[in-house]
Amino acid sequence: MGNSKSHPGKRFCSHFVPEEQAEIDRLFAVLSSQEGGTETSPGSFSLKALQARMMLGWLQSVVALTACPVDVQTTVSHVGEALPPGMLRRLYDGMRQLDLSGSMQGPGQSVSQEQFTASLSLLLRGSSEERSIVILKMISAAEGPVKAGDVRKFTEDLVGAVDAGAGRPAGLRDEASRQVPECRPPALWWHRCRKTGSGERPQGPQWLDGDCDQAAIEGWVFRVPHVAMFLSVVVHRGLLLRLPLDLATLVPECQGAPGRELESLLDVLAVIFLNSHLAPELRQRWRLLFASRLHGQSFSQLCGRVTHRGPCLALLEDRGGHVFGGFASCSWEVKPQFQGDNKCFLFSIAPSMAVYTPTGYNDHYMYLNHGQQTIPNGLGMGGQHNYFGLWVDANFGNGHSKAKPTCTTYNSPQLSAEEHFWFEKLEVWAVGDPSEPELAKSKKSVLDVDPGAQILLEATGWTRQSAGFRETPDSDSADE
Template sequence: MGNNKSLSGPKFHSRFLPEEQAELDRLFAALSPGTGSTGALSRSFSLQELKSYVGEALPPEMVTRLFDGMRRVDLTGKTRGPSESVSQEQFTATMSYLLKGNAEEKSLVILKMITATEGPVRAGEVQKFTEGLVGAVEHVLVHRQELRGWTRRRFQGPLAGVGGLAAQLLSEMKLQGGQKFPEPQWLDCDCDRAVIEDWVFRAPLVGVFLSVVIHRGFLLLSPSLQPAPLLPERHVGLGGEVESLLDVLSAVYLGAQLRGEQRQRWRLLFSSRLHGQSFAQLCGRITHQGPCLALLQDRDGHVFGGFASCSWEVKPQFQGDSKCFLFSIAPRMAVYTHTGYNDHFMYLNHGQQTMPNGLGMGGQHGYFGLWIDSDFGKGHSKARPACTTYGSPQLSAKEDFLFEAMEVWAVEEPSELQRVKKSVLDVDPEARILLEASGRTRHSEGLSEAPDYCSDDPGS
């Protein structure tokens, strides 16, 4: 990293398969109609032609950045300055670096998209580029009608929506001297090629977002060039439509933390807005449903939650594994993973007198990183200075909080083994309520520890 390699010289070779190159050739021909008369290699396209082709699919600022990145590519090493149009070689080289390249090659193009000058750029310029990139992703998904049931821009404030996800990406950047971005006092710091390359490596979503902007903005048709969907399909079921605590960009961010098969389709298991303020309903709907995301919004507007990598089970023991994590969506986006300190990943208990009743993740009894009390509507996030299990700070605005809404999304279909484990009382939480109201107790609940079907071993 940080060497003097540039986008120049005779050694450039396209990485595209023949059918992929044919698709790029088709796109270039559409971008450069009627220019040149001595063959394809003499043809080129202008900024106006690129804007005309893209139309409203991308914001004009991002189209200009892409054009500048392409026209500043010097494949010969002899050009004294950027050209006023983009040749086919420049176009193919840029697409190869952005769609197939490594962090070093992507970072070289990113620098050319930011500035025409050689050398470092200011951190503030990188911030503006990142916000433009995130905004372009949201824009093109809306334009192409690929929201898959999600809505845009639910959150307000400087660290919400586009600004929030951009800030999260920039938090992965290490400035010279080890300073963390994006503290305002560092906006004038220089970011050289090594810093940008390291950032692209640490924040892979930057490369993914560039790929999505190109694929969906230019509508590349080759099947092998199609990126995986950024957003999971949102499935609410027969309970009716409901506004989610997640918007487009927060769903993109959380999906990026999961395995590929967990990004395909999310099923709403529980919503306090649909199913009521009931802990019994929560337990009945989320147990034995496979991995899921639980999130809530406190009365101060903070949105946060946790990922359960295993099916929830009602029992007085900790459960789960090291793939669990806690997260924050508002007022800032962040994910907090296992520290290795203990194995207090998940806890769900109800109807016992000797053990705490509620849903918890991380920490210990009475001091969870995230706790939802069985007296539904209140909880705590006691993490001073940090949650022992996940290293997370206090997620809620107040240590002991009241919350407005809670929802749980399944990210995988449960296995047949998980399905058959659900008892009648699990399937019908109203039956549990009637049982408890009659003064009768479930003597077996929590006393017999069910087999744990969650394991770090993928073959288990």
């Protein structure tokens, strides 16, 4: 495949195999032929040519991702507004400033074929070290370290470009992008580019003036694979590059609301963020199990729809605008004991994105109970009875998130705006495909198998606590 580290007088060796290189050469020919050499030297292209190509790429992405017919003029206008000019300029500057041979006297006014090939080779096929070479030039034209604040702005542009071009998950409305604070997307990645000497993340805005050298950028790219993944999306979508791009594990298919789309609490960035923390076999398909806006504010309905359905994500939005939840790595069961394993985690979506994994202090990963008089009834994760990291009370609509200073099970802070919160919107998404045992368990009860047990239960004066749980979903069943 070749070594990308070149020396003065030595040509760059591409990482692309012959079939891929042919596609790169074809794309360069398209870009360099768009202006007839009036603004660029022969065998190169300008920012204008790149802009025209990426406009076309985003337009075709929008049309391909839209299920219904679209008005071309309206779509062009929409793409023109959605295409982030900051990221376009960064990509162009990263290409024209690349000098792997060490022979350039300064940045050129256009992009040569060697620069184009080398840039895409490093961004799409390179190591973390090789990618950091181009990313540094995309962040700043100055030589040497860049400021942490510059990395933050780069990440804002990158996330904005993906939000515009990756497409929303099937089954979710664009309304889900409704209230994304501008400060939220970069919190996913940019803060990881620099750490203090103790290994802790620096606190306060003053650290944005600190330096990030190439080693720091390389470490950031290595620790956060989203950087390379998102750059790949921008290049493939924007340039209409005909090379394989697996978006299935980036943006899963979301099923579960036939005939209508859900105005979900999730937007595309939240889906990508949470999906990246799941096991690979769980990333391609999500199934809606419960949404309070579709199924009502009923704890019995919630229990009936989420038990014995395999791994799932539960999230809610409190009245303070905080969006948060937890991942259950195995099926929920109604019982008075804690359940789950160390693959569970808590997470926050807004006002910031973060995942909180088990500490090993205890095994209080998951808890779901109902109909008991002596112990709490509700859904909880982490902490202990009456002091959960996340708690949804059986009296649907209220809960708590307690952490002084953090939850013992997940080391999570208070996730809600207020320790005791009220909410109206709650969703549960199963992730991955259901197994046969899970499907069987979700449809049968011991009382179904043995009618005599049901008669005996009722004769003793007890009611069927599970009857309300097992109201079968109608046409929008998550199993269909």
